[in-house]
Amino acid sequence: MSAVSTEKEAVPNQNETTQKTQRPSQVAKRLEKFKTTIFTQMNLNSAIAERFEKDTGLVVDLEKEITVTSGCTEAIAATVLGLINPGDEVILFAPFYDSYEATLSMAGAKVKGITLRPPDFLVSIDELKSTITKNTHAILINTPHNPTGKMFTREEMNAIASLCIENDVLVFTDEVYDKLAFDMDHISISSLPGMFERTVTLNSLGKTFSLTGWKIGWAIAPPHLTCGVRQAHTFLTFSTSAPMQWATASALRAPDSYFAGLKSDYMAKRAILVEGLNAVGFKVFPSSGTYFVVVDHTPFGLENDVAFCEYLIKEVGVVAIPTSDFYLNPEDGKNLVRFTFFKDEETEGGC
Numbered sequence: 001m002s003a004v005s006t007e008k009e010a011v012p013n014q015n016e017t018t019q020k021t022q023r024p025s026q027v028a029k030r031l032e033k034f035k036t037t038i039f040t041q042m043n044l045n046s047a048i049a050e051r052f053e054k055d056t057g058l059v060v061d062l063e064k065e066i067t068v069t070s071g072c073t074e075a076i077a078a079t080v081l082g083l084i085n086p087g088d089e090v091i092l093f094a095p096f097y098d099s100y101e102a103t104l105s106m107a108g109a110k111v112k113g114i115t116l117r118p119p120d121f122l123v124s125i126d127e128l129k130s131t132i133t134k135n136t137h138a139i140l141i142n143t144p145h146n147p148t149g150k151m152f153t154r155e156e157m158n159a160i161a162s163l164c165i166e167n168d169v170l171v172f173t174d175e176v177y178d179k180l181a182f183d184m185d186h187i188s189i190s191s192l193p194g195m196f197e198r199t200v201t202l203n204s205l206g207k208t209f210s211l212t213g214w215k216i217g218w219a220i221a222p223p224h225l226t227c228g229v230r231q232a233h234t235f236l237t238f239s240t241s242a243p244m245q246w247a248t249a250s251a252l253r254a255p256d257s258y259f260a261g262l263k264s265d266y267m268a269k270r271a272i273l274v275e276g277l278n279a280v281g282f283k284v285f286p287s288s289g290t291y292f293v294v295v296d297h298t299p300f301g302l303e304n305d306v307a308f309c310e311y312l313i314k315e316v317g318v319v320a321i322p323t324s325d326f327y328l329n330p331e332d333g334k335n336l337v338r339f340t341f342f343k344d345e346e347t348e349g350g351c
């Protein structure tokens with residue numbers, strides 16, 4: 001199926017579509033001379049669609065709105081490379097999962113950062129309003145959020161959505177930790193009014209099923225955006241391991257009890273880790289989702305996050321992750337390090 005026919009079938013009311021939301025299909029025309037091929041197991045597409053409907057209430061087209069990729073990492077790359085042109089302005093919330101900046105730089109995007117600050121890592125809507133312009137092409141969000149464990153609140157989501165609609169901006173949303181949402185319900189921005197048509201939702205089975213090595217991910221988007229994602233996916237990996245796709249379909253159809261158990265296990269581990277970190281004197285910031293907790297290490301007197309993590313490995317035998325690499329300006333992360341509670345309870349207690 002060619003990109004052009006996908007695009008035509010996909011956008012029934014083109015007169016209502018604004019100029020910029022059509023632009024991704026024009027971007028994909030760079031790659032149009034190459035034939036897009038989607039080699040995928042429809043069984044998996046059905047399982048993804050069932051899951052998405054259960055989670056968000058949205059019904060998606062199996063053939064035209066779901067692209068299976070090699071992990072969310074490839075879904076991110078295909079989305080960025082397929083929908084962003086050199087010079088396009090993209091807003092990132094820092095700290096961020098490091099593949100965003102790397103992929104945006106491969107696409108030649110002009111990255112604008114907004115720094116989320118402790119203790120709550122809340123989005124400043126005023127800062128977002130002043131950063132977003134008519135030249136902004138996309139905003140990348142991640143909720144629940146790596147590395148902070150922050151979950152975007154409904155208020156933040158509504159504000160982001162209305163600014164995106166007002167300024168005709170796309171949203172790329174990375175929701176790999178959606179099943180590790182502890183203190184509030186996960187909100188998928190594509191489910192907010194007027195947002196599905198401008199959103200690419202990115203996910204994978206890695207965190208939900210503790211199978212990060214399987215590398216099965218997906219991108220869900222309306223056909224005019226899927227067309228760009230697939231143009232890039234075709235020439236990044238072409239297709240994703242077929243046996244793993246069958247296995248992922250079964251995993252996604254797990255009973256509700258599986259997802260409830262996953263959540264309660266992680267909540268118990270979070271409690272142990274947070275208690276331990278507080279007890280040894282860290283300033284611990286609240287983590288509402290993911291399996292990460294960010295702390296301020298400065299009570300221990302080391303000069304920065306890297307020095308602190310080196311000290312911790314050498315002197316205590318515990319690994320933490322310095323966060324400065326998650327920022328456009330590394331100075332913003334120099335007081336913060338990330339711990340994880342995905343280890344078993346015995347290991348966590350021992351630390």
Ligand SMILES: Cc1ncc(COP(=O)(O)O)c(C=O)c1O
Pocket residue numbers: 070071072073074097142146174176203204205206212215216217
């Ligand atoms: C926010 C975020 N997105 C994506 C990924 C990668 O997902 P996958 O293993 O499915 O490629 C990670 C893994 O650490 C992550 O933290």
